[in-house]
Amino acid sequence: MGLTSLRVMRLLEQAYDRRELGETNVRAIGTAVVRERFEAWRAQDRVAHTWLELARLAGFDSSSSVQRMLGEIANAPVTKGEVFYPGRVRATISVETGSRLVRAMGYAPSEVPGL
Numbered sequence: 001m002g003l004t005s006l007r008v009m010r011l012l013e014q015a016y017d018r019r020e021l022g023e024t025n026v027r028a029i030g031t032a033v034v035r036e037r038f039e040a041w042r043a044q045d046r047v048a049h050t051w052l053e054l055a056r057l058a059g060f061d062s063s064s065s066v067q068r069m070l071g072e073i074a075n076a077p078v079t080k081g082e083v084f085y086p087g088r089v090r091a092t093i094s095v096e097t098g099s100r101l102v103r104a105m106g107y108a109p110s111e112v113p114g115l
Helices: 005-024 031-044 051-058 063-069 095-104
Strands: 028-030 078-080 083-085 092-094
Touching (some): 028 031, 028 095, 031 092, 031 095, 051 063, 092 095
Antiparallel strands (some): 028 092, 078 083
């Protein structure tokens, strides 16, 4: 191929760097991590800290959408043609949405593992 050993070494280093960066680029985290923060936030004041209040603070339309995002309730079942797809419970949430919810509860995203 006509490559020098220095060039091959540099190409290998770049490949290792790309692989390492790809492993650290997390786009989703488990819903349990954010749900634990919600439970801690809710324990502070059971009357004021509700799903509805969290949805309002985070700028979402409804409390049920936040519950679906965090895997508390299943998504709505869907029928397409003759195929029925049951509602599923989410196990992950995007880092952006998780950070938004955590900030709404008054926590810094850096306090939550994975965010």
